[in-house]
Amino acid sequence: MAKLPKFTNVKDVTNLQTWIDEALYLKRNPLVFRKLGSGKCLGLVFFNPSLRTRMSTQRAAQLLGMETMVMNVGSDGWNLEFVDGAVMNGNTQEHIKDAIQVMSQYCDVLAVRAFAELKDRQADYQDKILNAFVEYATVPVVSLESAIGHPLQAFADLITIKEHQTKERPKVVLTWAPHPRALPQAVANSFVEWMQESEVDLVVTHPEGYELAPEVIKGTKVEYDQHKAFEGADFIYAKNWSSYTEYGQVLSQDESWQVTAEKMALTDNGKFMHCLPIRRNVIASDEVIDNSLVIKEAENRLFSAGIVLKKILENI
Numbered sequence: 369m370a371k372l373p374k375f376t377n378v379k380d381v382t383n384l385q386t387w388i389d390e391a392l393y394l395k396r397n398p399l400v401f402r403k404l405g406s407g408k409c410l411g412l413v414f415f416n417p418s419l420r421t422r423m424s425t426q427r428a429a430q431l432l433g434m435e436t437m438v439m440n441v442g443s444d445g446w447n448l449e450f451v452d453g454a455v456m457n458g459n460t461q462e463h464i465k466d467a468i469q470v471m472s473q474y475c476d477v478l479a480v481r482a483f484a485e486l487k488d489r490q491a492d493y494q495d496k497i498l499n500a501f502v503e504y505a506t507v508p509v510v511s512l513e514s515a516i517g518h519p520l521q522a523f524a525d526l527i528t529i530k531e532h533q534t535k536e537r538p539k540v541v542l543t544w545a546p547h548p549r550a551l552p553q554a555v556a557n558s559f560v561e562w563m564q565e566s567e568v569d570l571v572v573t574h575p576e577g578y579e580l581a582p583e584v585i586k587g588t589k590v591e592y593d594q595h596k597a598f599e600g601a602d603f604i605y606a607k608n609w610s611s612y613t614e615y616g617q618v619l620s621q622d623e624s625w626q627v628t629a630e631k632m633a634l635t636d637n638g639k640f641m642h643c644l645p646i647r648r649n650v651i652a653s654d655e656v657i658d659n660s661l662v663i664k665e666a667e668n669r670l671f672s673a674g675i676v677l678k679k680i681l682e683n684i
């Protein structure tokens with residue numbers, strides 16, 4: 369049987385520049401492929417909350433002529449069992465492999481959001497829920513953010529950078545920023561992976577103890593001095609993440625890492641980016657956020673999702 373198309377990370381992109389060009393074409397002509405998805409249904413399965421991903425992916429599907437169904441598994445579904453061979457005489461009522469195969473009967477594409485639990489690094493980095501969908505679904509699977517990656521967000525961020533870059537090879541800085549709660553590394557992981565595939569000079573800055581997974585960071589430059597990292601930058605992408613090495617821990621809430629107008633002044637007229645939702649005056653100041661690309665990134669979620677769905681529809 370032919371392998372199903374899927375979109376779970378940057379490796380599923382056949383040609384990144386073509387995909388960006390197509391996304392920008394779709395942005396200019398949002399209804400041009402409206403017959404492609406006629407009669408097809410996208411199922412969106414959420415284990416966790418969402419605003420942008422839920423609305424933009426549904427709208428992207430609708431612009432392609434698809435119907436959509438949303439299932440809030442985390443709040444409305446049966447308690448799912450993940451262990452193979454489990455004797456299900458406890459609190460779990462349905463096995464994940466049955467649920468996924470059933471949902472595949474109702475939908476032509478399944479998209480799933482399942483965050484890291486931040487308790488067990490090995491378990492999270494196995495990305496068990498997303499991989500269960502890839503294994504058991506009989507239709508293509510799209511990640512709406514998994515335990516370790518958020519590729520639709522990173523694609524939208526890259527589209528936004530392409531639209532606003534003024535240099536052939538811009539300097540892009542991913543900066544850790546403080547947050548009161550422990551957050552997954554998924555957004556930061558995907559941002560790094562997608563920038564590594566792009567014509568940019570990427571620098572990652574964070575306090576010691578917040579090093580990303582070695583298989584993600586690879587040879588990317590890490591600069592522990594945030595001020596130094598910001599110098600001459602064209603784009604500042606802020607995100608909080610909890611520690612990978614001391615897994616899931618909040619090692620620092622150091623307010624001095626907040627992105628402020630004074631720090632943005634160190635850049636080369638750099639533009640501030642964040643995936644949203646953002647805690648104002650914690651991650652970045654109001655002034656920085658109000659003069660940023662954050663709303664444009666959210667808009668581009670329509671077109672990153674649109675091209676991903678278009679590619680899948682063309683191959684089923």
Ligand code: CP
Nearest residue numbers: 418419420421643644
């Ligand atoms: N950026 C993003 O994925 O937003 P939501 O969590 O609201 O979907």
